[in-house]
Amino acid sequence: xxxxxxxxxxxxxxxxxxxxxxxxxxxxxxxxxxxxxxxxxxxxxxxxxxxxxxxxxxxxxxxxxxxxxxxxxxxxxxxxxxxxxxxxxxxxxxxxxxxxxxxxxxxxxxxxxxxxxxxxxxxxxxxxxxxxxxxxxxxxxxxxxxxxxxxxxxxxxxxxxxxxxxxxxxxxxxxxxxxxxxxxxxxxxxxxxxxxxxxxxxxxxxxxxxxxxxxxxxxxxxxxxxxxxxxxxxxxxxxxxxxxxxxxxxxxxxxxxxxxxxxxxxxxxxxxxxxxxxxxxxxxxxxxxxxxxxxxxxxxxxxxxxxxxxxxxxxxxxxxxxx
Numbered sequence: 001x002x003x004x005x006x007x008x009x010x011x012x013x014x015x016x017x018x019x020x021x022x023x024x025x026x027x028x029x030x031x032x033x034x035x036x037x038x039x040x041x042x043x044x045x046x047x048x049x050x051x052x053x054x055x056x057x058x059x060x061x062x063x064x065x066x067x068x069x070x071x072x073x074x075x076x077x078x079x080x081x082x083x084x085x086x087x088x089x090x091x092x093x094x095x096x097x098x099x100x101x102x103x104x105x106x107x108x109x110x111x112x113x114x115x116x117x118x119x120x121x122x123x124x125x126x127x128x129x130x131x132x133x134x135x136x137x138x139x140x141x142x143x144x145x146x147x148x149x150x151x152x153x154x155x156x157x158x159x160x161x162x163x164x165x166x167x168x169x170x171x172x173x174x175x176x177x178x179x180x181x182x183x184x185x186x187x188x189x190x191x192x193x194x195x196x197x198x199x200x201x202x203x204x205x206x207x208x209x210x211x212x213x214x215x216x217x218x219x220x221x222x223x224x225x226x227x228x229x230x231x232x233x234x235x236x237x238x239x240x241x242x243x244x245x246x247x248x249x250x251x252x253x254x255x256x257x258x259x260x261x262x263x264x265x266x267x268x269x270x271x272x273x274x275x276x277x278x279x280x281x282x283x284x285x286x287x288x289x290x291x292x293x294x295x296x297x298x299x300x301x302x303x304x305x306x307x308x309x310x311x312x313x314x315x316x317x318x319x320x321x322x323x
Contacts, residue, residue, distance in 0.1 A: 030059040033070040033082035037063045038252040047246045052228035066131045066158045081210040087294040096212035098314035102282025103206040109182040110196040112174040123149035128172040135205045136176040138297035203293030226317040237279035240268035287313045
């Protein structure tokens with residue numbers, strides 16, 4: 001979704017990106033499945049990892065090329081904890097997957113070539129999205145329902161930055177982008193593209209999830225991680241520049257291009273002001289918003305009012321961190 005070109009895996013599990021970085025080789029190392037390569041939008045997460053490490057958490061991470069691969073890695077037991085919103089897998093898989101923390105909300109933006117000024121005009125038109133079953137796919141489904149349109153063919157290009165490249169090259173006329181890449185394409189070519197008016201969304205875009213049995217068996221590790229995340233998210237709400245100041249220059253974010261690092265303060269300031277991050281980690285409010293959203297998006301079956309949020313979220317770690 002971000003500033004780095006991602007190489008697609010050739011199989012569902014056998015070929016995650018070779019970007020694993022071991023922080024420790026101990027047997028109790030927490031294995032984290034990222035759904036993308038490190039980028040500006042992951043800077044806050046890596047700051048939280050540094051805080052968790054200082055409190056005794058051993059971890060390693062692997063960047064998969066998309067969310068589906070990260071979900072499959074958790075389902076298979078290859079990885080311990082992952083990025084994503086695996087609501088469909090939660091409902092249809094026998095594995096007791098649970099979300100423990102909302103990393104970000106679905107704050108995405110429809111962007112189209114200049115001739116389109118309204119979502120209704122995209123009725124029947126092709127659209128380029130991130131991944132099948134992912135957040136942008138869900139947004140497209142809900143747009144269809146709320147606006148009363150039906151998109152044409154859907155193509156999938158993982159990475160907002162990659163979709164910007166495709167749009168600038170004239171390979172697509174409509175897409176859905178994250179905050180930073182929406183700003184990027186408008187800054188580069190505002191005479192060629194429009195950001196279409198969009199309704200507000202409070203559901204989760206990225207969340208941390210794991211197998212419930214693993215969570216309970218490794219509660220100390222999970223509690224350290226969730227407490228670190230909550231501390232960063234709350235500090236970030238008060239002062240977004242905390243992310244650039246605490247970013248490890250020798251870590252994966254510190255190795256990003258200088259022009260990206262120079263924009264971290266601006267990115268997080270705008271993201272916080274735009275409501276991208278919940279300083280309380282989502283919790284029950286996010287869980288209810290998720291059930292409504294992902295039902296409307298076609299990834300959950302049934303009536304959200306009849307669903308139990310504890311079938312999708314495990315709230316004990318977040319409750320403990322907020323006390």
